[in-house]
Amino acid sequence: MFEKILIANRGEIALRVLRACKELGISTVAVHSTADADAMHVRLADESVCVGPPPARDSYLNIPSLLSACEITGADAVHPGYGFLSENARFAEILRAHNITFIGPTPEHIRTMGDKIEAKRTAARLGLPVVPGSEGAVRGDEEARRIAGDIGYPVLVKAAAGGGGRGMKVARTPDDLESALSTARAEAKAAFGDDALYIEKYLDRPRHIEIQVMGDGKGKAVHLGERDCSLQRRHQKVWEEALSPALNASERKAIGERASAAIAELGYAGAGTIEFLYENNEFFFIEMNTRLQVEHPVTEMVTGIDLVNEQIRVASGSGLSVTQDEITFDGHAIECRINAEHPETFRPSPGVIQHYHSPGGLGVRVDSAVFQGYRIPPYYDSLIGKLIVHGKTRTECLMRLRRALGEFVVDGIDTTIPLFSRLLDQADIINGDYDIHWLEEFLSGAERG
Template sequence: MFSKILIANRGEIALRVVRAAREMGVATVAVHSTADADAMHVRMADESVCIGPASGAQSYLNVAAIVSACEITGAEAIHPGYGFLSENAAFVQVLEDHDITFIGPTAEHIRVMGDKITAKETMRKLGVPCVPGSEGGVPDLQTAELMAAEIGFPVIVKATAGGGGRGMKLARSAADLENAFRTARSEAKAAFGNDEVYIEKYLGTPRHIEVQVFGDGRGRAVHLGERDCSLQRRHQKVLEEAPGPAITPEQRAEIGRTCAEAVARINYAGAGTIEFLYEDGNFYFIEMNTRLQVEHPVTEAVYGVDLVREQINVAAGLPMSFIQEDLRLNGHAIEVRINAEKLPNFSPSPGRITQYHAPGGLGVRMDSALYDGYRIPPYYDSLIGKLIVHGRDRDEALARLRRSLGEIIVDGVDTTIPLFAELVEDPDIRAGNYTIHWLEDWLARNLA
């Protein structure tokens, strides 16, 4: 086991890793920008190192500074959290060159899954169902027109290096295709430095379902069920739950087994998430995230495991602490992402927290790095906390969510808490009857 690890991240996820490491008797090093000198993860870690100015590019994305912090403190491994460098294959390669362990998959696995075309081709070969679409990048408009005619409209044009909805355009008919193709390429070039795009069939009313997998890097892997992440705004997840309200036990077992077998065959190591669109009883692969997800706590709640602890163990060369037969689904969990944003426009709302009170009670977990007097900096993502509730069934989880939203206090900044207080009362949410388009439609009707 490692004696010391460095956490190359900030906020609630950095604090989450500190807590897991402390329970394991592993010392931690927090890195931080000048804007995060008073952050909770810095206060809670055993050591801290300032790695640069407020800008993420000059601090949390500063590979040289992070590697130097490892060498200065003697940290043997790095946990990347999510975001920042967590899926940066070049960063992992640098760590390998410096004999520093990356708590996650290999650089090659990150590289393969980071390119959506290569990921899709790989998963298809591994037997994972995929959305009908182009076999590779689409080089020109003429090819796009031929491919779209073969697939059938509507189609969606996507950047191969895309994410977060950028470089993604819908063409409902042949008349829309030229503009969609050219706009997607232009956005992809600007956002990712790569204008390659591909085309897929557009599904009209899908749900967003993701399967949690975990591998030991030596040909053994398990799945920990699925999460429904369909409630999204501008392709960003807002609420997640496990298990998915629309997924049957038989479907869960089948798609879970398919995903576990796929990652086992490539000797995948650590936590990963295979994401699907789900419609009319069918799963269609869209991408794999080679890191810990923001919404991992709902899986931890219903399966009773600590995924961060497991990541650290496997990276240290220890076997997984469970096999597939040990994993039993228990109840239902829901997570809401609380952002420092002002409604109805969701504009960022940084500032000083004048009062903070976390909800509690049976089945309630609050992952946050907030405290009274903390000043939320304006330089980073607006996520300030995750409220996770767990119940014996979905109704009980919803009841605990409703209660917890009434208990939480975050004064001094605007937050999205009022949004969830309304959503939890909506009949569609209570019935689990929603798709990836539901929230955008709801917001247009209720927060316009």
């Protein structure tokens, strides 16, 4: 097992990793920008190192500074959390060259699954169902028109690199395609430095279902069920559930087994998430995230398995702590992402938290690194915490969530807490009847057909 882990992240995920390390008896090193000098993960870590000024490119994305922090403190492993360098193959390679363990998959797997075109090819080779579309990047507008005609409109034009909805455009008719191609190409080039595009069939009303997998890097893998992440705004997840209200036990077992078999064949090491669109009882692979997900706590709540602990075990060579037949699913869990944003305009709301009280009680978990008097910096994403609730049934879970939201106090800044209270009054949410477009249509007041 490792002696000292450097946590190459900030905020709630840095604190989450730190807690897992402490429970394993592993010393911790926090890194921070000058803006995060008083952050909770810095206060609780055994050691801390300032890695640069507030902009992420000069601190949390500064590979030489992070490497120096490892050498100064003697850290023998790095946990990247999510975001920042968590899916940066070059970072993993540099650590490996310096005999420092990257707690995650190999650089080769990060690179393969980070390229959407190569990931789709790999998924198909591994027996996962994929969305019909181009086999690789389209070579020009003429080829794009031919492929779109073959698979049928509407089609989705997507950037081969990156994510978050950038470089992604829908063409519902042939007349829409030329504009979609030029706009997506320009966005992809600006955001990712790569204007390669591919085309796939556009699904009108899918749900976003993801399967949590864990591999030991030696040909063994397990799945830990699915998460339903269909409630999204601008392709960013807002609310996640485990297990999905749309799937039954046989569907869950079938897609879980296909996902874990694929990961085993790949020889994948560590935590990963295989994401699908689900429509008309069919699954279609869209991408794989080679890291811990923001929403991993809902899986932990229904399985009782510490995913960060598993990541560390696998990276240390200790293997998985559970076999597939030992994994069971208990009850239902929901996570709400509490952001420092206005609940209607979604305008960022940095500032000082004047009063803070987190909810508690049976089945309530809050993953957050903020506290009363904490200043939300304007330099990073707006996530200030995650409210996760668990119940024996989905109905109990919803009632518990309503109660917990009523107890949650964050004064001095705007937050999205009122949005979730509004959602709990909607029949579709109560019934679990929603898709990836539902939230944006609700927020815009659009009529659903």
